Amino acid sequence: MNKKLLKNKNYMLLVIGNFVSLMGSNIQQFVLSLYVLTLTGSATLFASMLAISILPRILLSPLAGVFGDWFDKKKSIVILDVTNAFILGFFSIYLFFNEELSIGLIYVLVVLLEITEIFFHSSMSAVLPSVVEKENYLEANSLRTMIVSFGQLMAPIFGALIYGAFGLMIAIVINALSFLASAISEMFINVPKIESENNAKTISGFKKDFISGLKLIRDSKPIRTIMSTAVVINFSIAPLFSVGLIFLVKEVLEQSDLRLGLLQTVLSASMIVAPILLTKKLKSMRLGDVLIKGFILIGILVMIISFSINQRMMTINNGLVSYTYVMIICFLIGIFVTAVNISVNTLIQKIVPLEFMGRTSTVLGLFSTIAIPIGQMLFGFLYDIINPGLVFILNGFIVILVVVFFYRRLHHIDEKDRDEIKENLTESRVVVNEV
Numbered sequence: 178m179n180k181k182l183l184k185n186k187n188y189m190l191l192v193i194g195n196f197v198s199l200m201g202s203n204i205q206q207f208v209l210s211l212y213v214l215t216l217t218g219s220a221t222l223f224a225s226m227l228a229i230s231i232l233p234r235i236l237l238s239p240l241a242g243v244f245g246d247w248f249d250k251k252k253s254i255v256i257l258d259v260t261n262a263f264i265l266g267f268f269s270i271y272l273f274f275n276e277e278l279s280i281g282l283i284y285v286l287v288v289l290l291e292i293t294e295i296f297f298h299s300s301m302s303a304v305l306p307s308v309v310e311k312e313n314y315l316e317a318n319s320l321r322t323m324i325v326s327f328g329q330l331m332a333p334i335f336g337a338l339i340y341g342a343f344g345l346m347i348a349i350v351i352n353a354l355s356f357l358a359s360a361i362s363e364m365f366i367n368v369p370k371i372e373s374e375n376n377a378k379t380i381s382g383f384k385k386d387f388i389s390g391l392k393l394i395r396d397s398k399p400i401r402t403i404m405s406t407a408v409v410i411n412f413s414i415a416p417l418f419s420v421g422l423i424f425l426v427k428e429v430l431e432q433s434d435l436r437l438g439l440l441q442t443v444l445s446a447s448m449i450v451a452p453i454l455l456t457k458k459l460k461s462m463r464l465g466d467v468l469i470k471g472f473i474l475i476g477i478l479v480m481i482i483s484f485s486i487n488q489r490m491m492t493i494n495n496g497l498v499s500y501t502y503v504m505i506i507c508f509l510i511g512i513f514v515t516a517v518n519i520s521v522n523t524l525i526q527k528i529v530p531l532e533f534m535g536r537t538s539t540v541l542g543l544f545s546t547i548a549i550p551i552g553q554m555l556f557g558f559l560y561d562i563i564n565p566g567l568v569f570i571l572n573g574f575i576v577i578l579v580v581v582f583f584y585r586r587l588h589h590i591d592e593k594d595r596d597e598i599k600e601n602l603t604e605s606r607v608v609v610n611e612v
Contacts, residue, residue: 201355245299245535326448390536447511480573483566
């Protein structure tokens, strides 16, 4: 691992802050999933809780992107983390006096946290490439993934233990404290100032900056390809992780909360192992080849999860054989998903100018997640009415179909496309200024 990164104070403070806040968030998310399934026992209702959280992203991403580029990044991320702590503190006080949250209040909590996350991500997107040298982006993303994933590794086990011993309220309190700790860490980061191309923070200025951001994405072939692929991939894969695996383990294989937590831990472990095994290999490969090979392997692995739903296998040791089989397949899926995510993040950081990072990242995030609520509701409904094994086969088939459809465009993606973006950006600025 690059020693310069370990000695980079700003980078390490950034990673530590992410580690603490995501640790708390993952504990809470895991506990909420158990809480909702305990109340309802329905994959459809559980999926609806996840799907409704996407609505703020659809509505607010364009606004958040411009604001993320306009305002001081350090102040923004600190204020938003503190805001999250106050929101969670309020809900923990409510729980203290009322002992339970209704499904409606859980929806409110999820939506509020999603709103702050949209603006946080917009500001945060330019922080890492601001404090790390360009040639170290891939290793910085890999190391950040490893450290943050270690928190995700422990979160499900802690979540199961906390939920079993103390209930939902303590999990929310822990998450509130984690956001406060993250804010304190971020206060000591030295983030270089990144000036927006349009310093007039007015409605007219917003319009110009928003249009220029859309033009950058429209005129960039690699960004358009990534965005188009992500829409369909997330439609299929996001429901697998957020609904399918939880429903499979809890409702089909009838495993304990602790074993569900262990499965989540295995997925997080794969995110730690992937950078260790694949960072050098990723540096030597073109991004297009990483995406093609990664998605094909992911699609195949998702499809063969269906073999776990076998009556003979499910009856051995109360489903232990099926459960172990699912864990092994999920570990492999996690490795390839992590490799794809690291490569895509690195490419975006290299080819997009820092002053456009907020707008670009939020619009990419919007289009990447816009199909998720549809997928969560559709596949959540399918898990309730047909054999879940058929749903997993459909999930994997969609991923492979995407690779076939976008094969040529994926194959030609390369970080050298940043030169094309710079040329298009110059032309876009001229056109926008004439509006």
